[in-house]
Amino acid sequence: MEILRLSVPLIFSRLGDMIGSLIFFSFIGHYIVDSLSAASFALASLSFMTVVGIGFFSNMLITIAGATDLNTDKIKSEIAASFNLAIFLGLIILCIIFLIGKFSSKIETKPSSPDDFKALLTLSISIPAVYLQITIFNFYNGIRKTQYELTFTWLLNSALALTCIVYTNIDTDINLSDFIITYVCLRYLFSFAALAFFRITIQKHLNNFSARKKLSKDDYIKYMICGLPMALCFGSESLLFLLLSLISKHINDISLSAYQASIHAASIIYMISIGIGNAAGIMTARHYKTKDFEAISKTHSQAIRLGLFILTPILTACFLLNENISLIYTSDTATRILIEKNIIISIPFLMFEFIYVVTRLTLRGMNDLWTPTVMTILTLNVFGVFSSVTLLSLYEHTVHSVFIALVACSFILMLLLSWRLRHTLHHAKTNTKENLCRPKLP
Secondary structure, eight states: OHHHHHHHHHHHHHHHHHHHHHHHHHHHHHHSGGGHHHHHHHHHHHHHHHHHHHHHHHHHHHHHHHOSOSOSHHHHHHHHHHHHHHHHHHHHHHHHHHHHHHHHHHHOSSOOOHHHHHHHHHHHTTHHHHHHHHHHHHHHHHTTOTHHHHHHHHHHHHHHHHHHHHHHHSSSOOOHHHHHHHHHHHHHHHHHHHHHHHHHHGGGTSTTOOTTOOOOHHHHHHHHHHHHHHHHHHHHHHHHHHHHHHHHHHHOHHHHHHHHHHHHHHHHHHHHHHHHHHHHHHHHHHHHHTTOHHHHHHHHHHHHHHHHHHHHHHHHHHHHTHHHHHHHHOOOHHHHHHHHHHHHHHHHHHHHHHHHHHHHHHHHHTTOOHHHHHHHIIIIIIIIHHHHHHHHHHTOSSTHHHHHHHHHHHHHHHHHHHHHHHHHHHHHHHHHHHHHHSOOOO
16 A cells, blocks of 8 residues: 555655654753753744744655656746755755744843853754755655655664763763754754755655756745745744743643653654654645545555554553553653653544644645635634643643643544545545536637
8 A cells, every 4th residue: 555655664754753742851961951942932932943844845846746757947947946945945944943042042031041042043054954954855755756755764773872972971061052052963964964965865766857957936836835834834833842831830730741742752643743744744644645635545545544543542552551651751640650651632623633634634635725724814813722721721721621622623634634635635526527527629
């Protein structure tokens, strides 16, 4: 089954991203403990910018996945624009962070810890490399060579783990700046290696391609307009969890710890949803290009069945082993009790989330971008935050209310996107039949 062949490497690539951040965070948590807060802020900010970048550059993935001929000027222009914007936007974000830090230090009478800003600025140097990596593997994933990203991700994790082992076995003390600089250097080393591999192999797929291809201003504007909706969609979803963490912190510190631990556990399962959803989107793009709408319905159904087959035993284990899972994160009894109930509440949320992720990425493969984005923002960010605050005020003033709100808003979004997919497919089939039946003019 094609959906399975594509999904497995994509799932393990996404899990590899999480493992990489876990290695980074765990090393600091054990050996640079005093800088844990600054590292957490920097890593969370980088993760948000990475998610926005994944959304922004995903248009290239769908364009390539749907192409029947890669050797067209449109495809080559799209790839060249992606490479140029990856570097340009990465540098722009870095400059913005630098200027914000400088401006904040001047207007604040009591400036916040300089370590937080220094860690963020240093880690942000890696953003151009991260965006370059996204662009390169969007191409390979689009042509269904998903094993390349899988290999890259786990080689990078291995190098990072080896670096951490070396640091733990040398006598000199390591500070946060030195470790982040080492991480940034690894990012660039592997991104340049991926770029070299791309340059070597690209001629097998594209004739006479050059990333230095001269592009017009309109080419860049068109690319940015196409990338904007998914950037907003992915960014708003990431922003929701940041807002909910602030709400949890407002309850008490224990609630915040329980929320973060529970969301981290849920995020591991979320990687399965992303992997299968991306596979469905890649397959849908080709079917949509050839107007094979029955194949789109079949691909979506296969993706849902595959995900339910994988998730059912995992979520059952979460239900039965929630106490063991909570023990992984903390030994504090009060926090563990909150985590255990959060995990149980999260089970329907994760199921609904999986279905809406696969459906939304299927719609992305059909170039239906703005409507799913608006639905996502209104349902998750507006209704999700509103229902969280309402439940905390009227139902139960604990972090459990936040997770109940997540269940509610994910269920509504699942229904809305499922309706949107059915409506879009029906409309597309009707238009195709009308065009076939319409007599051709002589």
